[in-house]
Amino acid sequence: MTAAGKADAHAGPRRVLALCGGVGGAKLAFGLQAALGPALTVMVNTGDDFTHLGLAISPDIDTVLYTLAGLSDPVRGWGRAGETWQFMSALRQLGGEDWFQLGDLDLAMHVERTGRLAGGARLSEVVAGTAGRLGLAARILPMSDDPVRTMVETPQGLLAFQHYFVRERCAPPVLRLSFEGAETARILPELADLLAGDGLDAVIICPSNPYLSIDPILALPGLREALALCPAPVVAVSPLIGGRAVKGPTAKIMDELGIGAGTAAIAAHYLGLADGLVIDTADAADAAGVAASGLACRVAPTLMTGPAERVALADECLAFARELGTRRRVGHAAKAQPGSLS
Ligand code: GDP
Numbered sequence: 001m002t003a004a005g006k007a008d009a010h011a012g013p014r015r016v017l018a019l020c021g022g023v024g025g026a027k028l029a030f031g032l033q034a035a036l037g038p039a040l041t042v043m044v045n046t047g048d049d050f051t052h053l054g055l056a057i058s059p060d061i062d063t064v065l066y067t068l069a070g071l072s073d074p075v076r077g078w079g080r081a082g083e084t085w086q087f088m089s090a091l092r093q094l095g096g097e098d099w100f101q102l103g104d105l106d107l108a109m110h111v112e113r114t115g116r117l118a119g120g121a122r123l124s125e126v127v128a129g130t131a132g133r134l135g136l137a138a139r140i141l142p143m144s145d146d147p148v149r150t151m152v153e154t155p156q157g158l159l160a161f162q163h164y165f166v167r168e169r170c171a172p173p174v175l176r177l178s179f180e181g182a183e184t185a186r187i188l189p190e191l192a193d194l195l196a197g198d199g200l201d202a203v204i205i206c207p208s209n210p211y212l213s214i215d216p217i218l219a220l221p222g223l224r225e226a227l228a229l230c231p232a233p234v235v236a237v238s239p240l241i242g243g244r245a246v247k248g249p250t251a252k253i254m255d256e257l258g259i260g261a262g263t264a265a266i267a268a269h270y271l272g273l274a275d276g277l278v279i280d281t282a283d284a285a286d287a288a289g290v291a292a293s294g295l296a297c298r299v300a301p302t303l304m305t306g307p308a309e310r311v312a313l314a315d316e317c318l319a320f321a322r323e324l325g326t327r328r329r330v331g332h333a334a335k336a337q338p339g340s341l342s
Contacts, residue, residue: 014039014201014318017194017232021045021213022060023077024239024246025206026067027304031314032204033068033138034307040138042068043191045208046123047150047179047216050162052100053091055110056117059162060213061127061142062109069134077247080105099167124188143217146185150216151178161212170249173256177211182219187226195226202321203227205236207302209250210269211257218273227273233324235317236274238266241303242282262286267293275324278302278317296324 020029020042029042048059059078066072066080073081083103092098102110109130116126122145131140152164154172164170187195194200208214218224227234243262245251251261259265263279263286270277276296279286280303290297300316303309 015199016040016202018042018204018206019217020206021208022063025208026064027310028206030067031310034311035314037137042140043143045213045216046142047148048161056114057110064140068136079103141188144185144188148182148185148216149180151180174253179216179219185220187220187223195230200232202232203234204317207237207239211253233321233328234274235276235321236270237278241280264289267295275328276320
């Protein structure tokens with residue numbers, strides 16, 4: 001039985017908000033969509049977005065769209081399955097910039113989005129439209145319609161995110177991260193409403209890179225406060241397994257920023273924001289430390305090698321949120337009516 005089935009039996013319909021970056025986050029969002037269908041809203045990082053060859057490119061949004069539609073390439077980990085590369089070879093022949101790979105199928109997404117944005121549509125409208133065309137059950141929304149751009153300070157200067165991530169292959173040490181535009185960007189109103197209402201049963205922070213994918217979302221003015229006031233429990237999933245990233249530079253960046261890669265650092269990062277942290281069975285020895293730091297901790301297999309593992313982890317997160325929900329509701333009631341629980 002899926003988590004949605006279990007929830008129907010025990011707790012009525014559930015609405016869940018997932019905070020998500022690209023590849024790692026999208027895997028869990030896939031599992032959550034399988035469990036929850038239209039009750040899932042995914043708030044996606046847009047700090048990786050950029051304009052390239054005149055095209056508006058939103059890498060994390062596209063990874064989420066392709067993954068949830070079952071179109072993503074399982075081997076490469078990004079882009080579409082069955083992709084061809086004729087555009088890139090023609091571009092190379094003409095001497096065009098070829099450090100950022102744009103497959104022929106993927107190109108359709110960027111051309112279509114660029115055209116709609118140029119015609120005056122908001123990014124959220126374009127994404128919702130595309131999600132509908134791809135037949136997704138979940139609601140996929142960019143964190144904001146206002147531009148936020150992740151910038152990476154390195155010894156070789158300040159790099160725009162894709163220049164750091166793709167062109168330089170994450171090689172330069174990260175000295176500092178900043179999110180240009182975040183101070184004035186507004187949380188997407190639909191998402192602000194969702195957080196402000198009492199219809200949410202859980203917020204799940206996917207196992208995306210906390211520094212590159214989740215922090216740009218958290219940098220939006222008012223978002224941390226909205227999460228703190230939201231009565232739904234907040235569950236984060238660690239992107240580290242055995243102290244290492246499954247893929248990408250998370251552990252490298254943690255070392256470079258002087259945080260040190262490990263469960264304790266991930267817990268410290270989400271303390272005060274999340275109520276609970278899911279860690280992998282390989283890191284079970286860290287559970288007591290997480291609990292001592294003030295976060296509830298659940299140990300579960302978190303490596304999502306295929307659809308079954310994605311759904312299993314989604315079920316774990318939802319079950320954990322259900323347990324935490326009671327505690328959080330008690331906490332909120334106590335805050336609302338001081339002394340009522342004494
Ligand atoms: P990006 O924006 O495409 O780099 O993707 P994300 O930020 O969403 O995800 C990157 C993070 O996902 C890395 O830190 C990985 O360790 C983590 N990740 C990828 N696959 C898995 C998985 O199966 N389980 C867990 N726990 N983390 C994963």
